[in-house]
Amino acid sequence: MYEYDDFDADFVRARVARFRAQVERRLEGALTEEEFRPLRLLNGLYLQLHGYMLRVAIPYGTLNGRQMRQLAMIAERWDKGYGHFTTRQNVQFNWPRLSDVPDMLEALAEVGMHAIQTSGNTIRNVTADHFAGAAADEIEDPRPHAELLRQWSTDHPEFQFLPRKFKIAITGSPHDRAVTRANDIGLRMVRGPGGESGFEVSVGGGLGRTPVAGRVIRPFLPAADLLPYVEAIVSTYNMLGRRDNKYKARIKITLLEHGPEALTARIEERFAQLRREFRGTDRQMLARIRRQFAPPPFEEKPLAPYEAARAADPVFRAWTDTNLTPHRRADHAIVTVSLKAPGATPGDATSAQMRLLADLAGKYGHDELRISHEQNIILPHVHRADLPALHAALRGAGLATANIGLASDIIACPGMDYCALATARSIPVARGIAARIGELKLEHEIGPLKIRISGCINACGHHHVGHIGILGLDRAGVENYQITLGGDGTETFAIGKRAGPGFAHDEIVPAVERLLRAYLQLRRDRRETFIETFRRLGGAPFRAALYPSKDKADAA
Amino acid sequence: MPLEAPLPPIRERVAELNRRYRHHSAAAVLEHALNDPLVGPVALVSSFGAESVVLLHLVSTIDRSLPVIFLDTEMLFPETLAYQRAVSERLGLGDVRVIRPDREALFARDPDALLYRSDPDACCALRKSEPLARALEGFDAWITGRKRFQGKARAALELFEDEGGRRIKINPLAHWSPRDVQDYIVNNRLPRHPLVGRGYPSIGCRVCTTPAGESEPPRAGRWRGSDKEECGIHFLGGRAVPGPAPKTVIVTDTGFASDDWTGPWLTPEALERAGRGAALDIGPETDLGQLAGHLEALAMIRVNFPAFSDGRGFTIARQLRRMGYRGRLRAGGHLIADQYAMARRSGFDEVEIAADLAERQPQEHWLARADWQQGDYQSRLREGF
Ligand code: SF4
Ligand code: SF4
Numbered sequence: 007m008y009e010y011d012d013f014d015a016d017f018v019r020a021r022v023a024r025f026r027a028q029v030e031r032r033l034e035g036a037l038t039e040e041e042f043r044p045l046r047l048l049n050g051l052y053l054q055l056h057g058y059m060l061r062v063a064i065p066y067g068t069l070n071g072r073q074m075r076q077l078a079m080i081a082e083r084w085d086k087g088y089g090h091f092t093t094r095q096n097v098q099f100n101w102p103r104l105s106d107v108p109d110m111l112e113a114l115a116e117v118g119m120h121a122i123q124t125s126g127n128t129i130r131n132v133t134a135d136h137f138a139g140a141a142a143d144e145i146e147d148p149r150p151h152a153e154l155l156r157q158w159s160t161d162h163p164e165f166q167f168l169p170r171k172f173k174i175a176i177t178g179s180p181h182d183r184a185v186t187r188a189n190d191i192g193l194r195m196v197r198g199p200g201g202e203s204g205f206e207v208s209v210g211g212g213l214g215r216t217p218v219a220g221r222v223i224r225p226f227l228p229a230a231d232l233l234p235y236v237e238a239i240v241s242t243y244n245m246l247g248r249r250d251n252k253y254k255a256r257i258k259i260t261l262l263e264h265g266p267e268a269l270t271a272r273i274e275e276r277f278a279q280l281r282r283e284f285r286g287t288d289r290q291m292l293a294r295i296r297r298q299f300a301p302p303p304f305e306e307k308p309l310a311p312y313e314a315a316r317a318a319d320p321v322f323r324a325w326t327d328t329n330l331t332p333h334r335r336a337d338h339a340i341v342t343v344s345l346k347a348p349g350a351t352p353g354d355a356t357s358a359q360m361r362l363l364a365d366l367a368g369k370y371g372h373d374e375l376r377i378s379h380e381q382n383i384i385l386p387h388v389h390r391a392d393l394p395a396l397h398a399a400l401r402g403a404g405l406a407t408a409n410i411g412l413a414s415d416i417i418a419c420p421g422m423d424y425c426a427l428a429t430a431r432s433i434p435v436a437r438g439i440a441a442r443i444g445e446l447k448l449e450h451e452i453g454p455l456k457i458r459i460s461g462c463i464n465a466c467g468h469h470h471v472g473h474i475g476i477l478g479l480d481r482a483g484v485e486n487y488q489i490t491l492g493g494d495g496t497e498t499f500a501i502g503k504r505a506g507p508g509f510a511h512d513e514i515v516p517a518v519e520r521l522l523r524a525y526l527q528l529r530r531d532r533r534e535t536f537i538e539t540f541r542r543l544g545g546a547p548f549r550a551a552l553y554p555s556k557d558k559a560d561a562a
Numbered sequence: 563m564p565l566e567a568p569l570p571p572i573r574e575r576v577a578e579l580n581r582r583y584r585h586h587s588a589a590a591v592l593e594h595a596l597n598d599p600l601v602g603p604v605a606l607v608s609s610f611g612a613e614s615v616v617l618l619h620l621v622s623t624i625d626r627s628l629p630v631i632f633l634d635t636e637m638l639f640p641e642t643l644a645y646q647r648a649v650s651e652r653l654g655l656g657d658v659r660v661i662r663p664d665r666e667a668l669f670a671r672d673p674d675a676l677l678y679r680s681d682p683d684a685c686c687a688l689r690k691s692e693p694l695a696r697a698l699e700g701f702d703a704w705i706t707g708r709k710r711f712q713g714k715a716r717a718a719l720e721l722f723e724d725e726g727g728r729r730i731k732i733n734p735l736a737h738w739s740p741r742d743v744q745d746y747i748v749n750n751r752l753p754r755h756p757l758v759g760r761g762y763p764s765i766g767c768r769v770c771t772t773p774a775g776e777s778e779p780p781r782a783g784r785w786r787g788s789d790k791e792e793c794g795i796h797f798l799g800g801r802a803v804p805g806p807a808p809k810t811v812i813v814t815d816t817g818f819a820s821d822d823w824t825g826p827w828l829t830p831e832a833l834e835r836a837g838r839g840a841a842l843d844i845g846p847e848t849d850l851g852q853l854a855g856h857l858e859a860l861a862m863i864r865v866n867f868p869a870f871s872d873g874r875g876f877t878i879a880r881q882l883r884r885m886g887y888r889g890r891l892r893a894g895g896h897l898i899a900d901q902y903a904m905a906r907r908s909g910f911d912e913v914e915i916a917a918d919l920a921e922r923q924p925q926e927h928w929l930a931r932a933d934w935q936q937g938d939y940q941s942r943l944r945e946g947f
Contacts, residue, residue, distance in 0.1 A: 017937040027930070028900065036923050039679060041898050044871055053680070057673035104674045127871070157939045163907035164880055167873025233943065244877045245846075279884055288943045 026108035050121025066134035071364035078360035129159035136378035140386035148178030169247030170255035210261035213465035238277035302372035315394035353381035421461025428461035430478025471495035524551030602702025622653040635689035637767035703730035846874035867895035899927040903934035
């Protein structure tokens, strides 16, 4: 795992000191609120519905036990004893006081963390595949590149005042677990003609009010050219992106307005100039970073305890069926710990839970933890022989919910409960659906299903890429929920299609239930998943299930 | 007195009360109001401000058990809180109700007590209107100290008012002049609010010059000077004194200096026409390609930032340097001290700022970033940056 060197450590500390001074200057009046706003945003501080919210970056979703314990401490000392893990690998504290924020940032700096560029019109925290460095299907660990991008984008003098926010996601595997196509720049690792590794570069993806899939502008970019190429994209966007209308300011609109050919031509031209400025220093840095991401010393030991527990304990077996992902070593597993127990708020973790997970990572997982955009916590390197003990410990703490990838593993944004922009509640809907699925006891029967909920058109809950997406809107002061079907955030990326008229708050859970029941009737066999059935049959039979009365009327 | 029959609508009662008491003195109005069967339960709402003591004293001579509602917005001067206790005790008021904003609501909507800066109306709603509405529930009428002399909007103030058909407002002091107020205080040897002597003619929340709905006190300037945290946004727009002639300050790594460039500035078009020139003024829309042939001969280029949040100028600076421009490069328009390092790292030599910004963000704020070469990630990732 990447450890800060003196440069990083000094940088983050100086930044905290500067922010402390900025807060003081704001209070003295040397900075107007208008001037202070972008500065606090560049340091992750939002003004929300209830007050300030501090968004802390977990670069490429990776952290160690010490860092996790510090998050637990911060939550306890300056917040309400919990943190909220977001869909972009950040953790949010919803109740800090402005005067405490510099101290919180200092506490983060102590463990090599920060809140830099987690908001504002700049390059945001770079997200990565949460199974990076562990997944069996991976070409190469993408995190050294992500760390290189972090360093390059941090305080980049040209790019702190872009037309709009700018998101980059990277995956080292052909299976896209980082929703790269929904980012301003998506980097998917591929092998070049000579077997060397490089990236397929897509630009202009994004959800929000105009959901579009990123467009591939470079099918293969040699890994060595990553920084100049990405800089060429952002530099071109900085000049061309619209600044007169914030709804048209993202690069996806620039791409539409200028046309992909013209935009790509300008990017390539700028790339040719910029390439000369990167003459290997960046690659030396990459090599240095790479050494720090060396795999941990894996242990060799018999698998007997694992096999025995699976045979003896059906609860353990169910959990291993859903919550494990193949590790690049067959005797290890990637463990996803669900933060979506029945009744829980998706993404919330208490300080006690964070500490327990830090302890378990120390004991069974080479001290490494990951945060997924699906708002769960991952122990990426666990020997299978240790799984029974790990499961028992998780179970004791109510963290052994076996629902990863299933219907109740819902992504939901904070919605009306916290977010100033929200038009509807999303967390209560997520809880309602999870509770109903629990009552029906059909979750395992239904199998893999991604339900995604956003509390407004900004789509932080990624509803467009949910197999079932739910968007909460405000219709004349009343919450109304729109359903989209068929979305997909992976390498078979698709934007979900709107099913029809929305549903009232008390109708949405029954509506989802009708969809699930329809799927169970429509599927070819138990192996055909919801999304496969949807792709085979299209939306019509699902819409019929959603709007039964209309269907009858049509028939009549 | 117990009321058997429901009272007639407020509008009718107000008209009748005004007719009945038109020619009465404040004391008589008060006394009648408290006993008139046309008026249900009454409360006095007092800010314990500069002139409040008059009405409080009048009430204390009639009925010391009258509920007195005091709104503690939790943004008041400590002097006001102390004064409230002292006056209540001195006058023997038996039912002073200190009303505070709702805990939960406060926690939810203004946990840092900074709402007044971003949205004073919302702050007043949270800290004044909502608590007052709650406190007045169950009262048929309330007494205020408003006076006709307090401004145009109050010039026609009646003794009794219909508050939206919900409640009666009683203004016993409606006809009083400032002189009457002062005489009453002096003649009855009433304690004064300690801040009156310090130049506050009207006392509301600590952080705001005037309580919402009251006229701005004449000595707002002095108040403002005592605490720069007040709702500054309101004053920026309303500043009466025109600023000094547009003079600018040049910021470099050694601090502030006056502009040493006295020659003419050309636009790109003028440069194109003239074919040559020394100093060029450009904006973010300028096509840099068109400048290529001129860069060698130019001594100075100023890149104007239309707003500090418009970062195009940084890319323009990088690009000009990349194109081989080696002359002086200046950032003009609006940049703030916190962007100085970005400007220098992007290739600017200096920043030109307006005099009023230089006053608000003095030299030391800019010099704090004269260390811009430190801690620059670009310097360890690339050459020639
Ligand atoms: S989707 Fe809307 S409601 Fe949900 S977090 Fe984003 S902005 Fe807030
Ligand atoms: S006067 Fe100012 S501080 Fe007081 S309630 Fe109104 S806005 Fe808030």
